[in-house]
Amino acid sequence: MKFKIIFIFITVFLLNCTGKSVFIEEDLLKNYNKALKYYNLEKYSRAKDEFEYIIMTDPGSKLANESQYYKAESLYKTKEYDESWVAFERYIRFTNDIEKIEKSRYRICECAINSTNSYQRDQKQTNRALEQLQMFIEDFPESKMVESAEESISQLRIKLAKKDYEVGRLYLKLEEYESALIYFRSVLNKYYDTNLADKARIGIVFTHILNQNSQGAENYLEAEKNNFLIVENYHEAELLISDTKEGLKLIHYYQLYK
DSSP states (O other): OHHHHHHHHHHHHHHHHHHHHHHHHHHHHHHHHHHHHHHHTTOHHHHHHHHHHHHHHSTTSHHHHHHHHHHHHHHHHTTOHHHHHHHHHHHHHTOOOHHHHHHHHHHHHHHHHHTOOOTTSOOHHHHHHHHHHHHHHHHOTTOTTHHHHHHHHHHHHHHHHHHHHHHHHHHHHTTOHHHHHHHHHHHHHHOTTSTHHHHHHHHHHHHHHHTTOHHHHHHHHHHHTTTOSSHHHHHHHHHHHHHTTTOOOGGGGGGGTO
């Protein structure tokens, strides 16, 4: 008799829980559809709140996981890139949808790109974005987004090259010639394939000239003449040397500020 009562109690309890679960799912489905409606209407803040409610109410469910994806997208659309990054990582952790994993990973790359600073400021975020893009290409080499990722990598590398180049120019203005050479050479060593490479070569030539080492400028240009990416840039460096043979004039210092 005792076991029969226990059995009845457990059965009623399970049925009650099942009923509540079904009710929660049905109720949350309405919230999910409402959230999607907000999302499609580009009301991303409202959509985010609705998706967040579903995630908090029924964590671990399929509906909550889908809501996590759209919450991350909504955060991205409202330019909350750090929060979006975290939300996409959380989604990836609990889904097996390969297509959305790929999209989420690329969104993380975009979050990183959009969080980068201008070249004048700290470039930690730029390096982080490069890491994410390179990992994406390695993990999804057949993705349609690889071409876009490679283009983004090129643009970010130009930003890093610009940073080093401008630091070199700053040292040149301060007459810190050895430091200027270090940064111009850094551009050539790390970003030799960017449009800043030729500018760095001209910068090195001009550094030697300003440091009263015209022979060093000539020797350097001779050694680098076949490495210029654009022949006009080589001729600019050549003209700079010939024009300063008899000493620097005011117009030559314009090179520091152009």
